[in-house]
Amino acid sequence: MQSPEELTTAFRARGLKVTPQRQLIFRLLAGNDRHPSADVLFATASAAMPGISLRTIYQTLTDLTSMGELRALDVGAGATRFDPNIDDHHHVICDHCGDVRDVYVSGVESLRLLSDADAEAHGIFEIDRTQVVFRGTCSPCRSTR
Amino acid sequence: MQSPEELTTAFRARGLKVTPQRQLIFRLLAGNDRHPSADVLFATASAAMPGISLRTIYQTLTDLTSMGELRALDVGAGATRFDPNIDDHHHVICDHCGDVRDVYVSGVESLRLLSDADAEAHGIFEIDRTQVVFRGTCSPCRSTR
DNA sequence: TGGTTATTCGCAATCTGTGCAGATTGTGGC
C-alpha cells in the first residue's frame, strides 16, 4: 500500500474524496503487518474517532482492495483479513489463534505441476498468482495446550 | 475419503449410525473432484431425496471432516468447499467463477523461508502443512470477457 | 462561496453456519 499522503493523491485522481475517516484508515493500515480484519480496524478506528461507522470501514477497505492497494486474505477463520503489504510474499497462519505472519519464500518459481490432468489444468487456467500458506501452531498457542 | 461401503463400517465402528441421508451424502462425495459447498450438495441431495435438511448436510460434512475423511477448503468465495480427496495435493482456483481444480505439485519440499524475521517466524511456528494455491482465470471465464 | 457529487452512517437484509429440542429411526442384544 502507498503512504497515506500518496493515497490522498491517488484517491483525488480517481475522483474519490479524501475524508477524515479515510485518512484515519490509511494511517491505521500503513505499515500494519497484523493482517487486521474489518472488525479489528473498526475497534481501533473507533478509539481515535468515536462514531465512525463499521460500514465506512468496509467501504474503504473495499475501495483500497479494488484499487490494488490492499489484498484481501481468506484464512478460513470467519472474517476476511486485509493486507497492506502487496509485495510478493506468503503467510504462516496459526490454526489456533488465527495469527497471520508474513514470510518471504524462495523456490516458488520452481514449483511444477505433475501429471496429465494437471498439465491440462495448467493449460486451461491462466495463472496470475501463486500463494503459499504454511499452517501450524504458534508458540503462545503451543504453550497453552 | 473412503468408499461409501468403507465409511459405513467406519461410522458403525465409532458408534455412529448409517442413515439413508448419510449414505446419500457418501455417494455424492465419493470421487467428487468438484470441491462442492454445503449448499451445492444440498441442492444435489434434495433432488435425490426431497425433504433432506441442509442442517443434516452440514452435520455430516462436519462429522466427515473431523474424522479426517474430508478436508474443508476456504477459497475466499463465501462458502467453505469440501474435498474428499485427502491425498497430498494442491489447487488451482478461478477467481471469477470459483472453480477449484486439483493439482499435484513437485518442489513443495524445496520451498525455503528467507530473511531473519521469517526464520524467526519459522522457528516460532510449528508448521503442520503447506498449501499451494494457484489463482487465475479458467478458460470459460476468459472467453466471456 | 455554492453547487454538484461522493461519502457517511444507520438499519435492514443476505448469506453462511451453528445451537437447540422434539419427533424419529438405526442398532445391537435378546
Added chain:
DNA sequence: GCCACAATCTGCACAGATTGCGAATAACCA
C-alpha cells in the same frame, strides 16, 4: 423379529460477516 436406547433428522431461531439502500452530510472544484 422385537425392544430399548442412543444417535439422528429436521425446522427454526440465532449469530457473525458483509452488503444494499437512502437520507443527511461533507468534500471539492469553479
